[in-house]
């Protein structure tokens with residue numbers, strides 16, 4: 120699967136939906152880590168700073184992880 | 197800010213992202229963002245399904261502003277309007293039981309926000325104003 | 338869809354994500370979405386910095402539509418306008434060298450999109466229309 124993913128990426132045809140889902144996974148991990156450290160829910164900005172993206176991008180990625188998977192996603196997931 | 201889009205379900209997700217990403221400037225918690233997304237979903241879905249009955253020619257308008265204290269969110273349509281607003285606000289009240297709607301949309305909006313106002317006129321449309329306290333020092337519009 | 342917001346730099350990131358999230362309905366590649374984000378940034382920054390000279394009372398308007406073939410993106414302001422559009426489109430041309438602007442904004446927009454039109458009138462404002470082919474069967478507006 121790693122090979123296939125690398126191939127897709129190198130091909131320059133990686134779909135934004137896939138990239139957003141990867142970011143959404145990082146957002147989820149960052150959220151868990153910060154929650155553990157601080158003992159409370161992180162702010163959007165705390166997550167954005169950790170991932171070095173904008174708060175708006177955090178929101179965008181989070182939404183993508185909620186959208187139904189396309190056929191493309193199902194094949195490679 | 198002001199946002200307008202066609203009354204199609206595909207645009208619901210876009211509306212959530214647009215409003216939530218605008219609000220993200222106020223340094224909200226994830227929980228606050230999730231509440232905002234939920235109320236946007238409920239109100240936008242109502243405009244699309246009830247207001248316009250999924251006629252994609254309909255336009256949904258959203259206004260978002262922040263005055264340093266309160267976020268004000270307005271979701272407006274020029275759809276068919278609500279016959280009896282007082283009943284519509286009751287938990288479990290729905291005019292589309294066949295759609296497996298829960299009748300809890302307005303109840304959810306009222307509970308997640310600090311303040312809700314609903315104005316509606318048959319044949320003219322519906323306007324929902326939602327307010328929530330946000331404790332940071334900033335202004336956006 | 339139509340989006341309006343105050344001419345402040347803080348809104349640039351919001352505008353980029355809002356447009357990207359709307360376009361994401363067309364299942365674009367990462368490269369396509371990044372190109373769209375870049376041109377939105379360039380055009381919105383121009384409206385804020387040049388059009389309104391960072392006067393936050395100014396309003397930037399963005400329209401996005403898709404006709405099944407082309408995405409059309411319009412970025413509009415009612416700012417001070419461009420004296421000489423032909424010169425402004427030239428690579429490295431800038432009226433604000435002190436801002437460390439590169440003078441490459443319009444060149445970048447023209448290169449990343451299939452088509453660009455710039456209309457401007459002194460004292461009335463500037464409108465940039467950008468088009469790009471998107472090969473899927475869908476319509477959004």
Ligand SMILES: Nc1ncnc2c1ncn2[C@@H]1O[C@H](COP(=O)(O)OP(=O)(O)O)[C@@H](O)[C@H]1O
Nearest residue numbers: 242243246247284290291297298299301302322
């Ligand atoms: N924008 C709207 N336009 C017309 N009718 C609406 C609108 N929003 C809500 N309503 C009416 O109010 C009722 C209650 O709404 P809601 O609490 O969201 O429950 P549900 O959407 O599950 O029916 C709806 O069934 C509908 O009759």
Ligand SMILES: Nc1ncnc2c1ncn2[C@@H]1O[C@H](COP(=O)(O)OP(=O)(O)O)[C@@H](O)[C@H]1O
Nearest residue numbers: 383384387388425431432438439440442443463
């Ligand atoms: N929206 C606008 N309103 C007024 N002037 C503009 C606008 N957009 C561009 N311009 C003018 O066109 C010039 C070139 O724009 P651009 O290629 O983006 O370079 P830069 O922004 O780096 O100066 C600007 O320096 C400015 O004089």
Ligand SMILES: [Mg+2]
Nearest residue numbers: 238242301302
């Ligand atoms: Mg509802």
Ligand SMILES: [Mg+2]
Nearest residue numbers: 379383442443
């Ligand atoms: Mg520029």
